[in-house]
Amino acid sequence: MTLRTEPHYVLGIDIGGTKLAVGIVSPEGRLVSEVRTPTLVREGPDRVIRQLLDLCDGALVQSGLLRSQVVAAGVGCGGPLDPITGVVMEPPNLPGWVDVPLVARLSDRLQIPVSLDNDANAAALGEHRFGAGRGIANMIYLTISTGVGGGVITDGRLYQGENGNAGEIGHMGVVLGGRTCGCGGQGCLEAYASGTSIAGRVREAIAGGRTSMMPELAGSLEQITAETVLAALRAGDALAREIWEETLDLLGMGVANVISIFNPRRVVLGGGITNFGDLLFPPLRERALRRVMAPLAAVVDIVPAELGSTVGILGAAAVALAAREASELVNVVYK
Amino acid sequence: MTLRTEPHYVLGIDIGGTKLAVGIVSPEGRLVSEVRTPTLVREGPDRVIRQLLDLCDGALVQSGLLRSQVVAAGVGCGGPLDPITGVVMEPPNLPGWVDVPLVARLSDRLQIPVSLDNDANAAALGEHRFGAGRGIANMIYLTISTGVGGGVITDGRLYQGENGNAGEIGHMGVVLGGRTCGCGGQGCLEAYASGTSIAGRVREAIAGGRTSMMPELAGSLEQITAETVLAALRAGDALAREIWEETLDLLGMGVANVISIFNPRRVVLGGGITNFGDLLFPPLRERALRRVMAPLAAVVDIVPAELGSTVGILGAAAVALAAREASELVNVVYK
Numbered sequence: 001m002t003l004r005t006e007p008h009y010v011l012g013i014d015i016g017g018t019k020l021a022v023g024i025v026s027p028e029g030r031l032v033s034e035v036r037t038p039t040l041v042r043e044g045p046d047r048v049i050r051q052l053l054d055l056c057d058g059a060l061v062q063s064g065l066l067r068s069q070v071v072a073a074g075v076g077c078g079g080p081l082d083p084i085t086g087v088v089m090e091p092p093n094l095p096g097w098v099d100v101p102l103v104a105r106l107s108d109r110l111q112i113p114v115s116l117d118n119d120a121n122a123a124a125l126g127e128h129r130f131g132a133g134r135g136i137a138n139m140i141y142l143t144i145s146t147g148v149g150g151g152v153i154t155d156g157r158l159y160q161g162e163n164g165n166a167g168e169i170g171h172m173g174v175v176l177g178g179r180t181c182g183c184g185g186q187g188c189l190e191a192y193a194s195g196t197s198i199a200g201r202v203r204e205a206i207a208g209g210r211t212s213m214m215p216e217l218a219g220s221l222e223q224i225t226a227e228t229v230l231a232a233l234r235a236g237d238a239l240a241r242e243i244w245e246e247t248l249d250l251l252g253m254g255v256a257n258v259i260s261i262f263n264p265r266r267v268v269l270g271g272g273i274t275n276f277g278d279l280l281f282p283p284l285r286e287r288a289l290r291r292v293m294a295p296l297a298a299v300v301d302i303v304p305a306e307l308g309s310t311v312g313i314l315g316a317a318a319v320a321l322a323a324r325e326a327s328e329l330v331n332v333v334y335k
Numbered sequence: 336m337t338l339r340t341e342p343h344y345v346l347g348i349d350i351g352g353t354k355l356a357v358g359i360v361s362p363e364g365r366l367v368s369e370v371r372t373p374t375l376v377r378e379g380p381d382r383v384i385r386q387l388l389d390l391c392d393g394a395l396v397q398s399g400l401l402r403s404q405v406v407a408a409g410v411g412c413g414g415p416l417d418p419i420t421g422v423v424m425e426p427p428n429l430p431g432w433v434d435v436p437l438v439a440r441l442s443d444r445l446q447i448p449v450s451l452d453n454d455a456n457a458a459a460l461g462e463h464r465f466g467a468g469r470g471i472a473n474m475i476y477l478t479i480s481t482g483v484g485g486g487v488i489t490d491g492r493l494y495q496g497e498n499g500n501a502g503e504i505g506h507m508g509v510v511l512g513g514r515t516c517g518c519g520g521q522g523c524l525e526a527y528a529s530g531t532s533i534a535g536r537v538r539e540a541i542a543g544g545r546t547s548m549m550p551e552l553a554g555s556l557e558q559i560t561a562e563t564v565l566a567a568l569r570a571g572d573a574l575a576r577e578i579w580e581e582t583l584d585l586l587g588m589g590v591a592n593v594i595s596i597f598n599p600r601r602v603v604l605g606g607g608i609t610n611f612g613d614l615l616f617p618p619l620r621e622r623a624l625r626r627v628m629a630p631l632a633a634v635v636d637i638v639p640a641e642l643g644s645t646v647g648i649l650g651a652a653a654v655a656l657a658a659r660e661a662s663e664l665v666n667v668v669y670k
Contacts, residue, residue, distance in 0.1 A: 163598065163633075174511070292503075
């Protein structure tokens, strides 16, 4: 079984509600060029797609490569979306995008194969190919920022499930009848462990009468963020400690659950929460691993993501590379 | 790609702590012969392995087949065990079995390839091949009896994880700091939803002063089982209703969690709990599906297992058939 070996590059297209980023990436994960711009999100999908095509042109010019050397494009975008049909359904961070056939629109203009996946799956593929999951067959990726997203690599490939929506680890229930989540459910992991939820729980406790240095640290109750909680934790604030301990307990249970279910070799944690550093990883490992059975605990580690701010572009590029390899594998086996 | 088509049969070997069952099964799942005997569990692994070999001989004689027509054997056994090395590690239901090289012992004597998996994975393979999961690519199997076991079929194959221990859905945490589970963890699904746990919670409530018809129904407090709870539920007992509602809530959350993570086409529920019938399935579907996001809920159903008491032998046979096909696939691709 052989794959092509001539030099080829891919476009990585990262669509966010506040910024767009496009880069040209080598198969080894070298970022050859990179361009970014704020998303003109109020102007709707047609305008944003024009922005993306301009960024693709800009990235190509900046790279110094020939157009023929760029053989595919991958897109990471907020879900829900359908990776099979290439349609973006109605992401909360892109108001007005309803059933947008993004892959068709982009491939018509770019004249190369375009593949789409949600941003958490793209990031999982990126960390697996270029970052903390290199060489790992069974890996769980969890990103914790304003929300909690997940992606699952099984036997070296992204597991997509029946219609491309697998890996919704953030919406695993961890507290029966608990806090209401953005998804409408109650007691989801995201409703406790996301940066937004951590700050929200602190604000609720203070509004309920608890004392804390955090309003002063942040400037006001409303301005408290997860970063405020981190600063207060370091300064010994009791409420920050209490909320953070509860976060660790629930996140530990959530991580233990995915370990018990998937028996992975590695859990990779990304997103803003990793700024908590040693306040996060050692206690999380302890809480998660004491919950799982010995043969499962023996083979797994829990590590920080490695790609940092490049994960959006590199993840989108990994979507393109994975699609390209899958199609070549099909050609080899069935031709 | 072609697989062999000449007639061949497999042995299905089901090892339980109270009984042993062996059958000869056709590739289509027809049970050609079946023999059972109580497990001489106190006499240790050597004696039980002799019992198994005698049962294999008995099943062969009863089938009327030639020995050469039986080409492989599959074994389902309580875990933990290692399906790759074929070693049974230390199952709680088989005291004295410590690191028993069961596959080597059986294949030495039977002179055919032998494959091993834990009983929940074997049952998942059996339901997938012959029962409620036929033709389904992405399926979750959950068996709820004295314990809660699980098996995961992804893209048509059993997902085993890094060292064969994936699918421990019963040990998913659902209540932080909750009831202690047999695994040593706290708040596992098994500690609430297993038949043993349902009866245990009832006994604890009555011991704590709650009134109920259940001690009288069962004969005494100690004799209350899940079947007592079912009878009391039908008779309108308030405590039985309360404990059952809590069970449905937590089981609904657990099932929703595996749907959010795996995006399966079907969840198959087996084991003694399915005796609850319409008291189980409609309210469980309602609770589970209202928790998961629309694109996930749209493609999944939650159905009872179909194989009943034959699941042990047919599941073990499915382990043998899956291993046989995997080895033939490898031969086709790499020869």
